[in-house]
Amino acid sequence: RLDLNYYSKSCPRFNDIMRDTITNKQITTPTTAAATLRLFFHDAILNGVDASVLISSTPFNKAERDADINLSLPGDAFDVVIRAKTALELSCPNTVSCADILAVATRDLVTMVGGPYYNVVLGRKDGRISKASTVDGNLPKPTMPMSQILEIFKNRNFTEQEMVALSGAHTIGFSHCKEFSSSIYNDTNHYNPRFVQGLQRACGDYQKNPTLSVFNDIMTPNKFDNLYYQNLPKGLGLLESDHGLNSDLRTQRFVDMYARDQNLFFRDFARAMEKLGVYGVKTGRGGEIRHRCDAIN
Numbered sequence: 001r002l003d004l005n006y007y008s009k010s011c012p013r014f015n016d017i018m019r020d021t022i023t024n025k026q027i028t029t030p031t032t033a034a035a036t037l038r039l040f041f042h043d044a045i046l047n048g049v050d051a052s053v054l055i056s057s058t059p060f061n062k063a064e065r066d067a068d069i070n071l072s073l074p075g076d077a078f079d080v081v082i083r084a085k086t087a088l089e090l091s092c093p094n095t096v097s098c099a100d101i102l103a104v105a106t107r108d109l110v111t112m113v114g115g116p117y118y119n120v121v122l123g124r125k126d127g128r129i130s131k132a133s134t135v136d137g138n139l140p141k142p143t144m145p146m147s148q149i150l151e152i153f154k155n156r157n158f159t160e161q162e163m164v165a166l167s168g169a170h171t172i173g174f175s176h177c178k179e180f181s182s183s184i185y186n187d188t189n190h191y192n193p194r195f196v197q198g199l200q201r202a203c204g205d206y207q208k209n210p211t212l213s214v215f216n217d218i219m220t221p222n223k224f225d226n227l228y229y230q231n232l233p234k235g236l237g238l239l240e241s242d243h244g245l246n247s248d249l250r251t252q253r254f255v256d257m258y259a260r261d262q263n264l265f266f267r268d269f270a271r272a273m274e275k276l277g278v279y280g281v282k283t284g285r286g287g288e289i290r291h292r293c294d295a296i297n
């Protein structure tokens with residue numbers, strides 16, 4: 001079963017090794033926190049946190065990470081997990097799952113950039129299946145109608161409020177221009193006029209330069225706080241799905257609540273992350289301890 005102290009005997013240095021690896025990585029590459037949080041979400045939504053998203057494709061299998069929506073997952077997120085795995089294999093071989101590494105790395109990185117600390121129970125096993133074909137429609141896209149996005153969460157037993165709290169993850173990190181280009185050139189009503197002009201300028205060349213990107217939270221892009229929610233009613237949300245939270249009556253009151261009360265946001269985000277971290281996870285013979293995080297044994 002899952003347990004907070006799962007590795008205390010089998011890998012006593014687990015917490016220290018995780019903390020060292022993560023601190024080094026985040027200090028040298030400050031985009032790691034947001035990158036890893038998104039990677040965690042994309043793993044969790046498909047059959048739980050089982051590191052299925054870390055598996056590389058083979059000639060016989062196109063894996064999740066090669067599904068269109070996952071191609072923009074940053075290499076630094078994969079890298080921090082692999083670095084931790086390498087260090088852990090030296091200290092306690094064949095003991096710690098890649099899924100547990102991803103869950104703890106995410107929590108530690110969120111905390112490092114100012115977000116809440118929460119408990120991560122351990123003992124997840126790594127999955128043996130990862131198929132790109134299962135991704136489409138299961139991960140939310142910014143252009144999906146809010147009902148469809150809510151449905152994705154509801155199917156996994158997450159309430160509207162939990163969905164709004166988890167979306168607060170967009171208080172850090174960035175988005176590529178193509179993810180919101182359709183909204184900044186067409187129907188720009190819900191944007192602050194100066195903000196949308198800035199976005200048009202920043203993204204002007206995006207078709208030639210697909211790496212162009214913009215911070216999700218223009219106020220405090222590197223700090224985990226509740227400014228994301230305060231931005232939305234001011235027309236400073238970036239993605240259509242961000243605006244949507246504030247225009248849909250099912251979700252708007254939670255945006256209001258979290259904009260007014262950061263402690264409440266932190267409490268609910270922490271709870272929802274704990275729930276996401278155990279949703280559908282594999283234990284015992286349901287999975288394996290992978291030797292390498294990018295391939296099944």
Ligand code: HEM
Pocket residue numbers: 033034035037038041072073074140141142143149166167169170172173174175176177179216239241
């Ligand atoms: C509610 C529906 C959601 C939609 C439609 C959505 C969509 C997106 C999109 C399109 C990006 C930009 C990716 C890129 O251009 O590289 C993004 C970034 C991000 N998303 Fe979401 N997302 C949603 C929910 C979530 C949740 C629940 C989490 C985590 C709990 C999350 C965490 C992140 C993070 C941290 C980034 C920044 C990544 C980085 O800077 O590398 N998102 N999201």
Ligand SMILES: [Ca+2]
Pocket residue numbers: 042043044045046047048049050051052053
């Ligand atoms: Ca998964």
Ligand SMILES: [Ca+2]
Pocket residue numbers: 171172217219220221222223224225226227228
């Ligand atoms: Ca922020």
